[in-house]
Amino acid sequence: MNNRNNQLVFSILMLGLLTLVPNVIQYVCAQGVDVGVGAEINAGDDDSSASEAGAGVSADVESSSSEETTDESIETEENTSISTSYPKISASSESQVVIQSKQMLYQPGDTVTVEGSLWSALMSQLGQSGVVKIQVLDSEGNVVNEKTVKVSDEGSYDAQIAIPPNSVGGKYAIKSELVADSSVLAVLGVTTTDLESSSNIIVSVPTVTTVSVEDHGDFDVGIASSSDVSQVQFNTQEKTLAFQVTGESGTHGITQIKIPKDLLSGQITVLIDGHVMASDGVIMTADTETETTLELNYSHSTHTIEIVGTNAVPEFGQLSILVLVIAVAAIMIAGMNRPVLTRLH
Numbered sequence: 001m002n003n004r005n006n007q008l009v010f011s012i013l014m015l016g017l018l019t020l021v022p023n024v025i026q027y028v029c030a031q032g033v034d035v036g037v038g039a040e041i042n043a044g045d046d047d048s049s050a051s052e053a054g055a056g057v058s059a060d061v062e063s064s065s066s067e068e069t070t071d072e073s074i075e076t077e078e079n080t081s082i083s084t085s086y087p088k089i090s091a092s093s094e095s096q097v098v099i100q101s102k103q104m105l106y107q108p109g110d111t112v113t114v115e116g117s118l119w120s121a122l123m124s125q126l127g128q129s130g131v132v133k134i135q136v137l138d139s140e141g142n143v144v145n146e147k148t149v150k151v152s153d154e155g156s157y158d159a160q161i162a163i164p165p166n167s168v169g170g171k172y173a174i175k176s177e178l179v180a181d182s183s184v185l186a187v188l189g190v191t192t193t194d195l196e197s198s199s200n201i202i203v204s205v206p207t208v209t210t211v212s213v214e215d216h217g218d219f220d221v222g223i224a225s226s227s228d229v230s231q232v233q234f235n236t237q238e239k240t241l242a243f244q245v246t247g248e249s250g251t252h253g254i255t256q257i258k259i260p261k262d263l264l265s266g267q268i269t270v271l272i273d274g275h276v277m278a279s280d281g282v283i284m285t286a287d288t289e290t291e292t293t294l295e296l297n298y299s300h301s302t303h304t305i306e307i308v309g310t311n312a313v314p315e316f317g318q319l320s321i322l323v324l325v326i327a328v329a330a331i332m333i334a335g336m337n338r339p340v341l342t343r344l345h
Contacts (some may be wrong), residue, residue, distance in 0.1 A: 024056035063098030082268060082294070084284050091119040091155070096190070097197045099134070099176040103285050103295050105202045105224055105254045108163035112136065115158040116176055116197065123155040125188050129180045132157050138203075148179065169204045171226070176208065202226045202254045211241070213261065216313045222293075227257065239264060239312035249302030256285065258293045259307065266310030270296065272303050 021207035082096065091098045114134060123130070135146040144167060149159045163172070178195035185191065199286055206224035211234045213219065223229055227245035234241050241264055246255045259265075268284075270277045286293035296305060 017136075035342075043080075053116075078327055080280075082270070082284050083279060086283060087280055088115075091117045091129055092120070093119060093121070095119075095197065096122045097132070097176060097178050097195050097196045099174060100126075100199050101174055101201050103283065104297060105204055105226070105256045105295060106163055106201075106204060107224065108167040108203060111160050111162050111266075112174060112201065113158070113160050114174055114176075114199075115156070117157070118151055118155040118178065120155060122178075122188070122195075126180075126184075133177045133179055133206065134159050134161055134163055135175045135177075136163060136279070137173040137175060138167065139172065144172075163203060167203055172201050172203050173198045174201060186345075204256075206256070206258070213263070213313050219313070221259050221260070221261040223255065225253065225255040227253040227255060234263065236312060238308070239310065240306050240308045242304060242306045244304050245298070245300075246302045249301045251300045252297050253300045255296045255305070256293060257296070257307070258291050260291055262290070263313050264307065264309040264311070265292070268292065268294070269308045270294065271306040271308065272296075272298055274306075 013162040019214075085102060086100070086104075089098050089100050097116065099114055102113040102115075116132070117134075118126075118130065130151040131148050132151055133146060133148050135143050138144050144164050145161055147159060147161055149157050151157045157176075161174075175196065175198040177192070177197075180188070180192075180195060185195075204224040204226065206222045209221045209223055209232045211219045211221055211232065213234060213236060221232065221241070223232070223243070225245065227247040230244050230246070232241075234242040241257075241259060243257075245253055245255060270282045272281070277298075281297050281298060282294060284292065285295050294307065
């Protein structure tokens with residue numbers, strides 16, 4: 001009889017193990033395999049509120065020298081990739097000098113990476129590579145840093161320029177100007193304004209929002225934004241980190257969010273108001289062993305942002321269930337193997 005009971009318990013135990021094994025394997029792979037970043041973001045992997053800790057401004061982040069970009073923040077088909085950079089802009093007859101920054105939001109003390117180009121016809125007229133002066137201007141229009149860089153023979157240039165550590169938050173401008181004296185301007189038939197370009201960025205100090213997950217503790221999510229950010233929530237079942245952004249209609253908003261991979265990881269999809277964001281509306285600015293940082297840009301009003309991953313913290317709970325099943329089965333087997341005492345009459 002004991003053998004038959006043991007076989008029954010063993011069968012139940014094996015059934016439970018077979019049910020849990022796929023989930024356990026998925027968790028282990030997600031946590032322990034470094035898949036890197038290719039075409040897709042494979043991040044090796046409470047209502048609370050966070051608001052912009054700098055100036056709390058709503059910023060138009062479009063480059064004044066770039067081609068007009070669409071206000072459409074969504075696309076109908078699901079993104080299968082998230083880029084690490086924005087689409088590159090090029091100089092033209094309408095914008096003879098252009099400049100753009102690698103990302104649109106920075107912290108005080110950060111180094112801004114910029115690149116730009118000169119219109120090919122302008123380069124031909126110059127007959128030389130030329131020099132461009134790059135300036136960082138704060139929200140009051142004051143120059144807080146500047147440097148000069150040489151333009152390549154192909155008409156491109158790039159530079160790294162720092163934002164002072166003591167900078168206050170707000171909308172800043174990155175300005176470039178082709179250095180040329182009056183005689184050169186006369187030959188070219190242009191003014192100094194024709195040889196200038198600028199692009200707006202946001203300087204913001206991130207705030208930390210604590211996301212609590214039952215049985216798994218607290219996770220710190222860093223958020224920096226030109227919008228008012230609120231209602232930060234994590235849905236364990238849907239593997240979704242969601243929050244709301246609000247700003248003055250007609251302006252553009254920028255939000256950077258740093259997500260712990262222990263909380264959410266895998267292939268990442270970003271939605272705005274239930275639609276997948278357009279490819280030029282989200283980039284990955286950083287990806288480390290422990291965190292993924294995304295930058296989102298959108299037209300202001302009030303939007304709900306959802307960041308969906310393929311791996312989330314609750315999957316760790318499967319291991320706890322597995323241990324519990326084994327422990328209960330062991331206790332049951334031990335109990336059935338005890339000798340049965342027969343009362344003598």
